Amino acid sequence: MIRDFSAFMPGGTPARREPTALERLGWGPTFASQIDTDALTATPPVRVVAVHRSGLQVAGDGIDETIPPGPDATVGDWLLLNRARPRSSRVLERKSLIKRRAPGTGREVQLIAANIDTVFVVTSCNQDFNVARLERYVAMAFEAGIEPVILLTKADLAEDPAPYVEEAQKVSERVPVVALDARGEEPAKALASWCKSGRTIVFLGSSGVGKSTLTNALLGTQDIATQGIRNDDARGRHTTTRRELHATTGGCLVLDTPGMRELQLTDAATGIADVFEDIEALAARCRFADCRHETEPGCAILAAIEDDSLDPERLARWRKLQAEEAFNSASLAERREKDRAFGKLVRSAMKAKSDRKR
Structure with a gap:
């Protein structure tokens, strides 16, 4: 069945009406702007509403089914459902x-x-x-x-x-x-x-x-x-x-969501800075740009501790999160580099094998 998705395309300003099935799932201009009408018809948009061990449960306009694992997606993602090869369904760019x-x-x-x-x-x-x-x-x-x-x-x-x-x-x-x-x-x-x-x-x-x-x-x-x-x-x-x-x-x-007993942050330096923007502002006022906030003269953070305008425990938590995030992010970058190197090695071996068969 051919469905009319024109109301979801950029530039559309429909009159007040009941929300469509997709809109009730959170569809909006952020996602519609990434595709054209032909793509919407050929690969209907669906949202991941649950993640099971057996696959992803997706819902859309007249669609409610489980597809095999494959797309690098999580709950809340929007996919363009590839009916012939659901593992190859495209994940739309996320807003968060x-x-x-x-x-x-x-x-x-x-x-x-x-x-x-x-x-x-x-x-x-x-x-x-x-x-x-x-x-x-x-x-x-x-x-x-x-x-x-x-x-x-x-x-x-x-x-x-x-x-x-x-x-x-x-x-x-x-x-x-x-x-x-x-x-x-x-x-x-x-x-x-x-x-x-x-x-x-x-x-x-x-x-x-x-x-x-x-x-x-x-x-x-x-x-x-x-x-x-x-x-x-x-x-x-x-x-x-x-x-x-x-x-x-x-x-x-x-x-x-299930409860989280462990929450390790990675790639979250900006988020940590936003939470501790009071300490970040103090750090910007230190005499030395590379101040470690330990014993250096002219340290605005140490001065704030001294005059009781900054809680030492909050400072300790800031240090801990910064160190954790830096370690986790470095470990992740190292893993990604090893994965790239391994992938390159596999491709090289496959090419050599193919050349020998010629």
């Missing part, structure tokens, strides 16, 4: 990408989600609260070019949530902080300005902080399983086992 260094001893990069508009960094008003972890998540969001919001759940269970809010606000002046009860109608009201039709949001955080509960609240259902936390240490239990997009009745796409 959340990634981390994969857990374990390997040096691979794990793609978390693509084409996200708002990242809600979720933590609880209890023992789970950790400023250093919040800084990591916010740095990852900044690096991806995504608007971050810090959500403090279980505010109804805390004796006084104000101290948690105050600490969270110190992460960055650019990041809003919202404290709420993840259940009932409160999330839909408190997050309404971010959860608009056509937008895609994601909840990120540890297990047990209320990500699935928040998703259920926005969807108005109890379809997504939830579990409580352990009483002894407030740590959560894994409930969500895969990243999957869900559509609200208002047209917002919500990505529920």
Whole structure:
């Protein structure tokens, strides 16, 4: 069947109407501008709504199926579906990408989600609260070019949530902080300005902080399983086992994710600088351009520590993230170089073998 995709092409200014199937999945000019009408008809656009071990679950206009693994894609990506060779489906250029260094001893990069508009960094008003972890998540969001919001759940269970809010606000002046009860109608009201039709949001955080509960609240259902936390240490239990997009009745796409026990940053120098822009501004005022901020005279950072305008613990976290990011990025660059060299060796061997057969 030939479908009319003209409404999605650049320059189109359709009158007010009901959103199409693609628009309900988050389609817009960012993606339409990358292709022409012929390509849209021959290879219909689909969005990756879930990633399974068996492949990618994709949805589009009249399409809802699982294709084999192959495209280097993650949940939230838009593909041009190649019906004849689905493994060769083209991934459209992303407007945002959340990634981390994969857990374990390997040096691979794990793609978390693509084409996200708002990242809600979720933590609880209890023992789970950790400023250093919040800084990591916010740095990852900044690096991806995504608007971050810090959500403090279980505010109804805390004796006084104000101290948690105050600490969270110190992460960055650019990041809003919202404290709420993840259940009932409160999330839909408190997050309404971010959860608009056509937008895609994601909840990120540890297990047990209320990500699935928040998703259920926005969807108005109890379809997504939830579990409580352990009483002894407030740590959560894994409930969500895969990243999957869900559509609200208002047209917002919500990505529920498994909890992350390890978040190693890589290729995130700009995001870290954005989170710690107060320290970066101080560093720019040091007498020496190569100041290590240890014992050098004229160090603006040491002066700020001395007059109590900079928290030494915040400085220590900045140093730690910088060192981690530099190591991970260098390791990744080294791996990429080795992969290129190996690929070149394989191509050379294949060419030599072909020449011998002639």
